[in-house]
Amino acid sequence: MSQLANGLTVIVKRECETCQMVVPVLEQLTGLTVYTQDDPGFPATLAPIHDEDLSVSWHHEIETVPTLIKVVDGVEVARTVGWSRADWEQITGVAGLGPDLPVMRPGCGSMSVDPDLVDALRVRFGGGVLASRQIELADLDDEHEMMFQRGWTDGLPVIPPTPERVLKMLTGTTRNPADIVAVIPPDLVEVTVEKVAIAAVMAGCLPEYMPWVLTALEAVCNDTFNMHGVLCTTMAVGPVIICSGPGTRAIGMNSGMNALGQGNRATMTIGRAVQLVVRNFGGGRPGEVDRGTHGNPGKLSFCFAENDAESPFGSLAASRGLPEGVDAVTVFAGESPHTIVDQLSRTADSLANSLALSLQAMHHSKLALAFDAVLVIGPEHARVFADDGWDRERLISELRARTTRPGSEMIRGARGITEGIPEHLSDQEIPKFGPDGLLITYAGGGAGLFTALIGGWANGTVGSTPVTREVRYDTRHP
Amino acid sequence: MTRVILDPTSEIVPAERARLARPMSLDGMTVGLLDISKPRGDIFLNRLEERLTGIGAKVNRYRKPTFTKPAPVDLRQKISMECQVVIEALAD
Numbered sequence: 001m002s003q004l005a006n007g008l009t010v011i012v013k014r015e016c017e018t019c020q021m022v023v024p025v026l027e028q029l030t031g032l033t034v035y036t037q038d039d040p041g042f043p044a045t046l047a048p049i050h051d052e053d054l055s056v057s058w059h060h061e062i063e064t065v066p067t068l069i070k071v072v073d074g075v076e077v078a079r080t081v082g083w084s085r086a087d088w089e090q091i092t093g094v095a096g097l098g099p100d101l102p103v104m105r106p107g108c109g110s111m112s113v114d115p116d117l118v119d120a121l122r123v124r125f126g127g128g129v130l131a132s133r134q135i136e137l138a139d140l141d142d143e144h145e146m147m148f149q150r151g152w153t154d155g156l157p158v159i160p161p162t163p164e165r166v167l168k169m170l171t172g173t174t175r176n177p178a179d180i181v182a183v184i185p186p187d188l189v190e191v192t193v194e195k196v197a198i199a200a201v202m203a204g205c206l207p208e209y210m211p212w213v214l215t216a217l218e219a220v221c222n223d224t225f226n227m228h229g230v231l232c233t234t235m236a237v238g239p240v241i242i243c244s245g246p247g248t249r250a251i252g253m254n255s256g257m258n259a260l261g262q263g264n265r266a267t268m269t270i271g272r273a274v275q276l277v278v279r280n281f282g283g284g285r286p287g288e289v290d291r292g293t294h295g296n297p298g299k300l301s302f303c304f305a306e307n308d309a310e311s312p313f314g315s316l317a318a319s320r321g322l323p324e325g326v327d328a329v330t331v332f333a334g335e336s337p338h339t340i341v342d343q344l345s346r347t348a349d350s351l352a353n354s355l356a357l358s359l360q361a362m363h364h365s366k367l368a369l370a371f372d373a374v375l376v377i378g379p380e381h382a383r384v385f386a387d388d389g390w391d392r393e394r395l396i397s398e399l400r401a402r403t404t405r406p407g408s409e410m411i412r413g414a415r416g417i418t419e420g421i422p423e424h425l426s427d428q429e430i431p432k433f434g435p436d437g438l439l440i441t442y443a444g445g446g447a448g449l450f451t452a453l454i455g456g457w458a459n460g461t462v463g464s465t466p467v468t469r470e471v472r473y474d475t476r477h478p
Numbered sequence: 479m480t481r482v483i484l485d486p487t488s489e490i491v492p493a494e495r496a497r498l499a500r501p502m503s504l505d506g507m508t509v510g511l512l513d514i515s516k517p518r519g520d521i522f523l524n525r526l527e528e529r530l531t532g533i534g535a536k537v538n539r540y541r542k543p544t545f546t547k548p549a550p551v552d553l554r555q556k557i558s559m560e561c562q563v564v565i566e567a568l569a570d
Contacts, residue, residue, distance in 0.1 A: 133485040143483060152486055160483045188548075189488040198486045229546025280486040462515075462544045 002056050004076070007031035008092060009069045011051065011062050014039035016108035019066050022083050025098040037065065037111040057112035058125050064107040068092075082107035119164040127163055129170075129177045132194060134163070147202075152280050154272065154300055158202035169197040172207030173214065181214055182221035184282035185228035186289040191217070191281050196273070199280065203273035203301075208251050209266055211471050212329065213273045216241045216303070219331040219469045220274065226464045230333045230457060231284045236296040237457040240334040240374065241271050241303035242441055244317035245327030247471060253305035257445030260304050260337050260376065260452060271301030296336040304376075304443060311442035312386035313377070319392055319440070320468040327471040332374050332439060333457040333464035342381070343449040348388035351381060352395070355451060356402035360432055362455045366410040366420040368430045372437040372459045372466070376452040378444035396438050403432035434459070439466060501563065505534035510561035514545040519567035526565060535563075 008031060012019035015038055023043045026032060033049065036042050037057060040050035051057050060069070064081035070091050071077065080087035084104040088097050112121060137143055143160040147153055159165065170177055170193070177194035184191045193214070200213050220227040220239045230237060243253060254264040262268065278284040286292060292299070308315035308324075317328035340358045345351035355375065363371050377385075385395055407428045412420040421430060437459065444450070457463050501507060509530050511523045527537045538560055542549045557564055 130484065133489055134482045135485055137481040137483065141481075143481065147483075160481075161486060162481070162483055166484055184488075187488060187490065189490055191488070195486065195488070198484050202486060223547070226546055228548065229544075233546065276486070281488045283488070458546065463546050 002059060003074060004056075004060065004069060004071045005033045006071050006074065007033065009033045009035065009071065011035045011037065011057055011060075011065055011067045011069075011110070012042065012048075013037040013065050013108070013111060014042035016065050018083050018105050018107045021101060021105065022066055022098065025083075025088065025101070028097060029092055029094065053124070054112045054117070054121060055125065057110055058121055062110040063113050065110050066107055067110070119168055122167040123163045126167055130163055130166065130194060131178065131192070132166075132198060151285065152202070154275060154279060156300070158276070159204055161198040161201040165201045166194065166197050169201050169205065169207050169210060170194070172197075172200075172210030175214070182217045184217075184221055184277055185231055185284060187281075187283040188228075189281065191277060195281050196277055199276040200269070200273040202280075203276050204265065204269040205273050206251070206265070206269075209270050209273070211473055212243065212247075212251070212266075212270050215469050215471045216270065216274050216329050216331060217277060219329055219467045222467065224465045225331055225333070225467045227278065230464055231278060231282075231290050233457060233463075234291050234293045235457050236292055236294045236335045237333050238296065238299040238302055238335075239271070239274060240298065240332040240454055241274065242316055242330040242332065242374070242439075243267075243270075243303065243305045243328075244308050244315040244322075244330065245325060245471070246309070247327035247473075248305035249309070255305040255307035255443045259307075259443040259445070260302075267303045267305065268301050271298075271303030274303075275299065275301060298334075298336050302334070302336075306376075306441040306443045307379075308442070310379075312382050313392040313395070313440050313442055316439060316441040317468050317470075320466075322468060322470055327473070328468055329471065330439070330466055330468040332372070332454065332466045334374060334454040335456075337376065337452040337454050340451045340453055341449070342451075345449075346384060348385045348390045348395075348398075351384045352390075352398045352402060355453075356399055358453055359399060359438075360403050360405070362432075362453065364419055366414065366417060368405075368410060368421060368432045369434055369437070370458060372433065372439065372456040374439045374441060374454040374456070376441050376443050376454065378448055378450050378452070379442070379446050380449045381451045382442055392440050395440060399438055400431055400433055400435075404429050405432070406430070504530065504563065506536075507562045508536045508538060508560060510538050510540055510557045510564040512549070512557065512564060512566040513539065513541040514549075514567060515542050516545045516568065523565075523567050526567075 034046045035051040035056050036048040037051050067081050069079040078091045144157050175193045179193045180190045181196055251266045253266045284290055316330050318324040322328050342354040407425040407430045410421045410430055411423045411426050513519050530537050
């Protein structure tokens with residue numbers, strides 16, 4: 001990186017009227033180095049140095065012109081942007097600067113942060129951090145078709161991960177591009193922040209989604225959640241990413257109408273980026289290690305935000321041990337949502353009985369304790385419980401009690417059905433769900449007496465246990 | 479202008495190893511039977527054990543903790559140290 005000379009340095013461009021205005025001031029100063037961004041001859045009287053490739057401006061993080069910098073013994077000790085007589089007099093030690101000028105005038109944007117130039121400059125000066133193999137495309141190549149042909153898409157088009165876009169994506173995190181994020185199944189390879197950023201670009205993420213993508217990957221790629229098994233199973237499940245906290249609103253996630261559906265960039269692309277990492281980096285592709293019998297459309301992306309700000313139950317993340325109000329993801333190995341309709345119940349008791357009937361039937365009425373469930377309770381159903389004073393704990397305990405059945409009804413062969421629990425459990429009362437087997441969250445539009453049920457995969461140490469992780473906020477400014 | 483995109487894959491090149499030659503006979507060999515913990519896999523493996531011991535093979539039985547995760551590295555190492563041949567039961 002180029003070192004600034006000792007003394008005073010100013011960075012200007014002719015296009016900026018404030019820069020033109022301060023030329024008489026610059027002419028009053030001695031020991032001044034002038035860098036010009038646009039016109040190599042501006043200002044003509046001051047022997048400017050042309051910062052043609054903007055390297056000086058880039059490396060010294062110039063955002064505004066004019067910027068006046070004071071360097072002593074090779075170290076920057078002061079800087080000011082725009083024109084402020086008081087600041088300029090203090091930095092230069094010269095009194096009476098620009099007597100005819102106004103007291104202050106803001107500067108203009110530096111060319112080094114021009115939106116039309118900044119992505120290319122980031123590659124020029126920061127591209128060395130990228131370690132991924134670069135693939136050159138011929139003029140006649142269609143990059144979208146090329147990525148389909150290489151098997152790098154989930155069946156929908158992806159955004160080409162150019163160095164410009166990947167470096168911009170990396171501004172969404174302060175983590176080093178070479179940092180290891182997780183070990184990705186099924187190939188069990190360590191993925192770097194850079195490779196995650198590539199997937200995030202392809203999925204259509206914005207840089208501010210990166211902390212969520214990184215956290216979700218960390219949450220699924222471990223022995224507890226068991227992304228390996230979730231990928232390989234014949235059951236129609238994938239990682240369901242439930243986002244909590246004010247950060248969901250800051251990045252524009254939708255927790256209202258159509259909360260589990262399409263149309264929201266953040267929810268659609270965060271889940272997609274996670275899946276693209278597993279597909280492209282981990283090697284987990286349908287028909288290969290992904291053995292899904294039916295699969296489900298949520299395996300493209302199943303990510304949503306809960307409306308924790310208005311939830312009568314508090315946030316799901318808080319119920320799982322994090323402080324209320326913390327940004328977090330909870331990951332659940334789940335299938336597509338299934339609507340439970342009850343438009344007539346106006347008491348918690350009646351509505352709980354309704355939900356219990358559907359919960360009992362989940363996967364199979366005669367199977368129990370093997371699968372967890374998420375209930376995404378819509379506002380109109382939640383209000384019924386809240387009006388009767390049922391909180392999360394009460395609702396879960398009532399639902400567990402109402403989904404406990406005599407073993408004799410559930411054993412193999414009972415009710416003329418071979419499927420069922422083992423015969424030796426015939427004399428016992430069998431709960432459908434274990435103590436941690438029901439996860440309650442709150443999302444959806446204001447109209448509609450519905451709850452969405454998301455059935456789970458094999459639970460516990462045999463299969464998958466939900467994981468909740470705080471989102472690590474480490475956003476770096478571009 | 480040349481367009482460049484970055485490789486989204488892990489860029490790993492798997493090591494390729496030649497398969498061992500198929501044994502002409504199992505007589506006197508140690509055969510590992512790996513139960514991956516799928517229901518009823520034991521029924522299949524019990525029958526295999528009968529057949530294998532009947533032709534003079536020694537049988538060692540192993541079991542993965544769960545079919546949903548790769549076999550623990552220690553188990554893989556143990557099988558490779560103790561057996562010349564391994565059969566894995568996959569089916570329900």
